[in-house]
Amino acid sequence: MTSPVRLALLGCGTVGSEVVRLLHGQAADLAARIGAPLEIAGIAVRRLGRDRGDLPVDPTLFTTDALGLIKRDDVDVVVEVVGGIEPARGWLVEALRAGKSVVTANKALLAEDGAALHDAAAEGGGDLYYEASVAGAIPLLRPLRESLHGDRINRVTGIVNGTTNFILSAMDATGAGFAEALEEATELGYAEADPTADVEGFDAAAKAAILASLAFHTRVGAADVHREGITEVTAADVASAKAMGCTIKLLCIAARGADAAGREAVSVRVHPAMIPLGHPLASVGDAFNAVFVEAEAAGPLMFYGRGAGGAPTASAVLGDVVAVSRNRLAGVRSPSESAYADLPVRPMGEALTRYHISLDVADRPGVLEAVAGVFARHDVSIATVRQGPAGGGAAGRGEDADLVIVTHVAPDAALAATVGELRGLDIVRSVASVLRVEGGL
Incomplete structure (x- = not known):
């Protein structure tokens, strides 16, 4: 055994505490796998006096001086599980420029600003690993970065937020509305007190940017991702999806294809969508995550497991710690960032998708013809039409009727323009809902 690999742990909350426990409980195995023991050099926290229960760690290791801990000469690897942009960005850039390896779940x-971290890693010559940043314990990023590096990935579709998947699964199973399902998710600990980052799609959009960057060898940031949350999904939408043999999921979709000018480009989006029950992602329930990767040579690949929680995330963190520690002992570093393709990111309007549109219309002759004319003017082809009495009541002509239309594939801009014109028709009382349809229905 050689000298220990010394770790600076930034953060000791839910994930950080589990990292400490795993380091303690698996110390012998980890040392055998690495070829050297792992030691905690220090733990940076916000408050020194906080009760951390029976955490198996020397209390003298705690400090509020994160930057001072990072700068210590006896620190080899910095593990960051604090989250947020600042001060984490400054800490990690400092560590990487100094040649230390960094493992982060951020x-x-x-x-x-992943670019700043990758540039700092290239400057200092250390490793930057972040498997825990997407889909918790699911081995996903390293397969994209390494195992599939010789292949061409064309599309990545995933359920990458456990909170929203729990909510939508509960709505599907019980017929509950969004508010009721969110309340249940909060009571069970799946949703934070402020669930905005989850239900509005910010969390999934950040993960989509990371996945797209790795899959397409292109720097993609959060600002490049089209984002919609699930707060507008209703029990009626869920029932309509069931009637079509579908379910609703919050999807992150990253795809490679030609843009309006015919150049190769990528599109990255997060939004709720109907997918057929036969799709591999349709059966992913509760708070689980899953990512479906479509590669040219490898074909379709599915990654599934728990995407959040202290223990699963800590497992991914420790896997990265083992990898970077081995590299340090061997005097090598992992392959640097692969962003050679530098593909442009297509605007959402160019994304090819399908719409499920539910309309409350006047129940009189000529309505269907007028509505179909709007679709034709925007060069959007209709796949199916279902018409019935308003509210699903008894048959027979009344003042209003429900009209449900599913389109063929078209540019999102054309579909959005179609919906916009429909809203202006006097025969359309309201556009009750609009949902995209994915997955080859």
């Missing part, structure tokens, strides 16, 4: 920072 999806928000990677999506906001």
Whole structure:
């Protein structure tokens, strides 16, 4: 055994505490796998006096001086599980420029300014690993970065937020509305007291940017991702999806294809969508995550597991710690960032998708013809039409009727323009809902 690999741990909350426990409980195995023991040089926290229960760590290791801990000469690897943009960005840039290896679970920072971290890693010659930033314990980023490096990935579709997946699964199973399902998720600990980052899609958008960057060898940031949350999904939408043999999921979709000028480009988006029950992602329930990767040579690949929580995330963090520690002992570093393709990011309007549109219309002759004319003017082809009495009541002509239309694939801008014109028709009482349809229905 050689000298220990010394770790600076930034943060000791839910994930950080689990990292400490795993380091303590698996010390012998980790040392055998690495070829040297792992030691904690220090733990940076906000408050020294906080009760941390029976955490198996020397209390003298705690400090509020994160930057001072990072700068210590006896620190080899910096593990960051604090989250947020600042001061984490400054800490990690400092560590990387000094040649230290960094393991982080900070999806928000990677999506906001991953370029600064990668540039600092290249400057200092250390490793930057971040498996825990997307989908918790699921081995996903390293396969994209390494195992599939010889292949061409064309599309990545994923459920990458456990909170929203729990909510939508509960709505599907019980018929509850969004508010009721969110309340249940909060009571069970799946949703934060402020669930905005989850239900409005910010969390999933950050993860989508990271996945797209790795899959397409292009720097993609959070600002490049089209984002919509699930707060507008209703029990009626869920029922309509069931009637079509579908379910609703919050999807992150990153795809490679030609832009309006015919150049190769990528599109990255997060939004709720209907997917057919036969799609591999349709059966992913509760707070689980799953990512479906479509590669040219490898074909379709599915990654599934728990995407959040202290223990699963800590497992991914420790896996990265083992990898960077081995590299340091061997005097090598992992492959640097691969952003050679530098593909442009297509605007959402160019993304090819399908719409499910529910209309409350006047129940009189000529309505269907008028509505179909709007679709034709925007060069959007209709796949199916279902018409019935308003509110699903008894048959027979009344003042209003429900009209449900599913389109063929078209540019999102054309579909949005179609919906915009429909809203202006006097025969359309309201556009009750608009949802995209994905997955080859």
